[in-house]
Amino acid sequence: MSSLLIQNVRIMDGEAADILIRDGVVSRIAPGIEAPDVPVEPGGGLIAIPGLVDAHTHLDKSLLGWPWYKNDVGGASLTAMIENERNMKKSLGLDPHVQSMRHALKTAALGTTLIRSHVDIDTDAGLRAMEGVMETAARLADVVEIETVAFPQSGLMIREGTAELMDRALAMGADLVGGLDPCGVDRDPKGHLDTVFGLADKHGKGIDIHLHERGELGMFSMDMILDRAAALGMHGLVTISHAFCLGMPDFQRVEAMLERLAALDVRIMTTAPTSSPAPLVKQLDAHGIRIGAGNDGIQDTWGPYGNGDMLERAKFVGLRNNLRMDAEVKRALDICTGGGAEAMARPRRALETGAPGDVVLVAGETVAEAVVTHAPRKLVVKGGRVTARDGATLVAAP
Numbered sequence: 001m002s003s004l005l006i007q008n009v010r011i012m013d014g015e016a017a018d019i020l021i022r023d024g025v026v027s028r029i030a031p032g033i034e035a036p037d038v039p040v041e042p043g044g045g046l047i048a049i050p051g052l053v054d055a056h057t058h059l060d061k062s063l064l065g066w067p068w069y070k071n072d073v074g075g076a077s078l079t080a081m082i083e084n085e086r087n088m089k090k091s092l093g094l095d096p097h098v099q100s101m102r103h104a105l106k107t108a109a110l111g112t113t114l115i116r117s118h119v120d121i122d123t124d125a126g127l128r129a130m131e132g133v134m135e136t137a138a139r140l141a142d143v144v145e146i147e148t149v150a151f152p153q154s155g156l157m158i159r160e161g162t163a164e165l166m167d168r169a170l171a172m173g174a175d176l177v178g179g180l181d182p183c184g185v186d187r188d189p190k191g192h193l194d195t196v197f198g199l200a201d202k203h204g205k206g207i208d209i210h211l212h213e214r215g216e217l218g219m220f221s222m223d224m225i226l227d228r229a230a231a232l233g234m235h236g237l238v239t240i241s242h243a244f245c246l247g248m249p250d251f252q253r254v255e256a257m258l259e260r261l262a263a264l265d266v267r268i269m270t271t272a273p274t275s276s277p278a279p280l281v282k283q284l285d286a287h288g289i290r291i292g293a294g295n296d297g298i299q300d301t302w303g304p305y306g307n308g309d310m311l312e313r314a315k316f317v318g319l320r321n322n323l324r325m326d327a328e329v330k331r332a333l334d335i336c337t338g339g340g341a342e343a344m345a346r347p348r349r350a351l352e353t354g355a356p357g358d359v360v361l362v363a364g365e366t367v368a369e370a371v372v373t374h375a376p377r378k379l380v381v382k383g384g385r386v387t388a389r390d391g392a393t394l395v396a397a398p
Ligand SMILES: [Zn+2]
Pocket: 056, 057, 058, 118, 210, 296, 297
C-alpha cells in the first residue's frame, strides 16, 4: 500500500481540495494539505471521483487482441450461444490468463479499481479459466482488485462432473459460488440450487447467480433461491445478477418480491440492458436494496459490444432508468463506484476519510457531464499508487 498527495482537485465537482492517501487509505481531504514525506500529484482542478467498480464481468472470455470475431450465432438461443462459446474457446486456443490481463488492464486504464469476474467452469476446459484469472488477479493486485466467481456457464446438472470441478475451484480460492438459470439451462431448479447452496455452505462462501429467466419463470426461480438463502441464514451473502424478472409489469408481484429480497439483504447486479426487462433503480432504492453494475462480457463470442468503461456504464444505468437530474446521474455513478463495492460486500469506494485510496481524475465541468460524455480519465490511483495516466495503464497488456 502506498501514500500520495493529490493536489487541487474538485471533490465530486464540489470545492477544490487536496486528497491525502496514507498506506492505501484516504487519510484527509482538505485545501492546502502539507505532507512533505509523501509524493505529490498535481490535480490541475480536475474532477475527482472514487475508483470505478465493475461488479459483473467475465475476464476469461473476451477476444481482445484477436482479429474481429464474425458472429454468426446471434442471440435467439441461450443454449446455442453457450455451445458456440465453449467450442470457439477450444478451437481458438484462448489463453484465459492472457485474455483476462488484456480485459482487466483495459478497464483499469479507464478507472476501474475493483472487479467481480465470473469465470467459466466446465468439463471441457476444467479449471483452466479459473487458474488463468487467478494468475491475473495475483499479477495485477496493485492495479485492480479482482474477485472470482466459479461459474457453471455450460450447466451444472446437465454436464456430469461440473459440480466436482466447482468444488475444486472453491477449494483453490474462488471467492464465490456461481449459478445460472436453474430452469432455463439445467431444467432442474431443485438440483441446481441445492448443489449451488450446498457448495456455498460447505466452503463458507457467498453466491452470485446469473438469472436471465423472465417473468413468472424467473420469479419462480427467485423464490427458490430465497427459500434456500433463508433456510441457511445467508443474510447479505446472496447476489442475483441480471434479475430480468424484476422488470416484469406486474407491480404488486414485483413489490412483494422486492420486500423479500430486502429482508434477506440480497444484492442485485445489473448491466442496465437495453434489450430486456430489468430491475429499476428507483424501485430498488425505495426498498434499500443494494445495487451494483457491470459491463458483463465485452467483445466476445456473445456479442461485439462493450469497451470496459464503467463511466460509460453509469450513463447506461442513467438512460435505462430515466435518471435526468444531476443528483440522479450521480446516483447512477454511485452504483458504478461506492454502491457497487457495497453490493460486493467490499469497503465503500468514496472520497472520504477511511475509504480505500482509489481515486480517478476526470475532465469536465460536472460529474453529470463526465458521466454523459464518459469524459477522459487523466489519472487513476489504486491504494495510493498511480496505475494509469491519460487512458493508459503503467503496466503493459500482453
Ligand atoms: Zn454475466
